[in-house]
């Protein structure tokens with residue numbers, strides 16, 4: 109077995125070779141997330157990485173895209189990560205890009221020089237889970253950073269030359285904070301101005317702290333029509349220079365895609381039609397993580 113499961117990657121890395129050089133998530137506290145609850149964060153040993161690379165070179169010698177797993181590769185020592193990335197370009201001759209998830213705390217934990225060195229080594233793009241721009245929502249879900257730190261992390265990654273993909277979770281503020289979640293998320297994403305922005309919709313998984321809060325009645329989930337209202341308010345408030353926007357994940361009630369702000373009016377029109385029931389939403393039972 110070359111992978112330590114479960115294994116996750118962003119939807120847009122479906123065709124990438126996944127190399128698992130770390131296990132788990134260095135934060136691992138978010139109340140809605142069950143991804144790495146079965147693992148303790150660690151960097152794989154040099155022997156494990158060696159075996160994993162030999163296997164990958166044997167089966168995928170011409171990989172053009174590599175995604176580095178698991179949850180927070182950027183929590184690794186910069187020199188070790190840099191030498192792995194440099195080595196990948198030497199050993200996979202068709203390699204064009206190397207990407208990874210990056211937690212905001214891990215980006216902030218690196219100096220500008222370290223981030224630039226990683227970028228120059230060939231780590232090209234980072235996926236950062238913003239989740240919400242609301243300070244109260246981020247605190248409730250134990251994300252571990254404030255909105256100001258989230259903006260600082262995103263801007264720092266961009267300044268170092270990384271392409272950045274940011275993700276927000278619709279419904280994460282629940283009934284109580286949906287408006288704040290929408291407006292503040294728009295503010296934070298606008299301030300970061302990433303190249304990619306993905307909107308997923310909350311699915312509460314059994315075993316998470318959020319699941320227990322929902323069961324106790326402490327967190328009230330949005331109905332599908334309320335999620336549409338929230339998305340519309342978020343997009344109305346967003347200002348981006350040129351960002352590929354995707355809300356077409358299997359967790360979403362409505363599939364949306366376009367360039368922001370260029371396609372904002374058309375996207376808002378689709379949302380208005382959904383509010384007026386002219387467009388059918390994905391049935392609850394068809395939503396997937």
Ligand code: SF4
Nearest residue numbers: 133136137138141179
């Ligand atoms: S959402 Fe991201 S940072 Fe939070 S626990 Fe899950 S993998 Fe870790």
